[in-house]
Amino acid sequence: MITLESVRKTYADEVSIGPVDLQIPAGGVTALVGPNGAGKSTLLTMIGRLLGMDSGAISVAGFDVSSTKSKDLAKIVSILRQENHFITRLTIRQLVGFGRFPHSKGRLTTADEEVISKAIDFLELGELENRFIDELSGGQRQRAYVAMVLAQDTDYVLLDEPLNNLDMKRSVQMMQHLRRAAAEMGRTIVIVLHDINFAGHYADHICAVKDGAIVEFGTPEEIMTGEVLSRVFDTPVDVVDGPRGPLAVYF
Template sequence: MITLQGVRKNYSSEVAIGPVDLQIPAGGITALIGPNGAGKSTLLTMIGRLNGMDAGAIEIAGYDVASTRSKDLAKIVSVLRQENHFVTRLTVRQLVGFGRFPHSKGRLTRTDEEIVSRAIDFLDLAPLEGRYLDELSGGQRQRAYVAMVLAQDTAFVLLDEPLNNLDMKHAVQMMKHLRRAAEELGRTIVIVLHDINFAGHYADHICAMKDGAVVEFGVPSEIMTDEVLSRVFDTAVQVVDGPSGPLAVYY
């Protein structure tokens, strides 16, 4: 479980995130949704200690995020930021191998190599593992970064807009991979999403944010309603019955 108590980040007298009190259950996928500027990415990076808090406390599986040693925290939670600054002369396998650094300190053992191979296979990257990152499409490169995070072998995985720059086909494939990671690998995945319909279809819980605050938290059926989504996004939203569940239609 991830627990946030009174978490706050101050940017100015007019702009702040929080205070946020929230419990994200262990297991499955929790999607953070909301309009631009709602604070989704800031909240995610504070959970992963990539962004400092001005007040409050965050615990992941009982570990205090602020005080736990970095090398220990890196064995509990892995984070994929929105901005990936890749080195072009790095192969897919080399990149995924970086996920083992908290365990191997750069000296990969046979066990590390096996874990790297499993992550590569899980994301269907085996045919590409010898290719350099600048030889890949945006979708392939994004899969490689997610494989790196999975190779870190943490129970908790934080992903900041991993569907950015992916077309519809590759976005669907990515969400299916993450759904499998939650179900088959037992990972707890917290993901920032812009597409509410992806959240409604693939997530187990949805956390809706607006103006730096958590305004709704619940299972998809509780969040995917006309009233909730219209209020969160400040625009008229109608939720209709789709072939595989509720769909939000903006008008």
């Protein structure tokens, strides 16, 4: 479980997060949704300790994010931010190998190589593993970064808008991969999404963030209603019955 207690973060007089009290259950996929600037990515990066809190406490699987040693926390929670820029020219396999650093400290063992291969195969990148990152399409590159995070082999995986720059087909494939990772690898995946319909279809829980506060948390059935979504996004939203569940329609 991920627990946030009275978490606050202030950037300026007009930009603040919290106080946030939230419990994200272990297992499955939890989607953070909400308008631009609501605080979704800020919350995610604080959970991953890439951004400090002004006050409050965050724990992941019972480990205090602020006080747990980095080498220990890196074996519990992994995070992929929106922007990934590697200056050095790397192959997919080399990139994914970075995910093993908390375990290998740069000295890859046979066991590490097996985990790397498993992550590469899981994201269907086996035929491309020796290609350089800068030779890949946007979708292939994004899958490689997700494979790197999975290779870190943490129970908790935080992903900040992994569907950015992906077309519809690749977005669907990415969400299918993440659902499989939750189900087959037993990972707890927390993901920032802009498309509420992806959240409604693939997530087990949806957390709606608005103006730096948690305004709704529940199952897709509880969140995917016209009343809730219209209030969260400040625009009229209708929810209709689609062939595979509720669909949000903006008008």
